[in-house]
Amino acid sequence: MRTTSSQSACDNVSCEIIRPQSEFKRCSGCLTLNYCSAKCQLFDWREGGHRSSCKSLLELRRSECSTLQMIMYTQLCSLKDDTTELKSKDRAFLRAIVQNDYAKFKGQIITDQVNYLRATPGVRACELTVHFNYLSQSTDPPSGISIGTLADLAATVPVWKDYVSRARRSDGRMRIHVMHVLDGAHGTCWLFPLRSATGDLAREIERLAAEEKGSKLDQEAVRCLVQRNVEEIHLASRN
């Protein structure tokens, strides 16, 4: 598995392209979504619902809180006056933590997802979200990792509904990871979409959940999935 922060993915979720961030063109309306080509941008505008989300994404971008100075961040870095730089640094920092913990605990996450599917019939693997909880030291991963659904997320954080609908349309190519951190004295959460060129992992998780029902999960099968060379990247946070 490769996770590289400089890589990005096309925001047309039916497109498989993952490549360096600098090779994408950004939507000039919302300044948020990235496309590999004019064709993908047009498709997402017409078929992917971006026509109706472009304006709200711009508003979201403008209203981004300036209180991003997380306790864990301020402990590690000295703050600079330039808030723009601080924001992108904060994001890169948080994204690196999520990437790292996802890679480190991927086996456990897959196991938890299979178990979640078995316990909740009717839910598809591509509907699952992963929550990384860093709110207190005692809940650091792996015990702070939990599984949820897109439906829960849409209900609790309505502002993310565009990402929820993208993830639903992506056929497993986009899965939502949520990071819970402290922002001053309060908890806050950040969304990091995990993009992969194919939805294979979600399908395999579903297959394991269906095939092994009632029996103990085969840890060897989980290990195989962890070691499979799938290109996966966490996109920058969009709150």
Ligand SMILES: [Zn+2]
């Ligand atoms: Zn846009």
Ligand SMILES: [Zn+2]
């Ligand atoms: Zn594309």
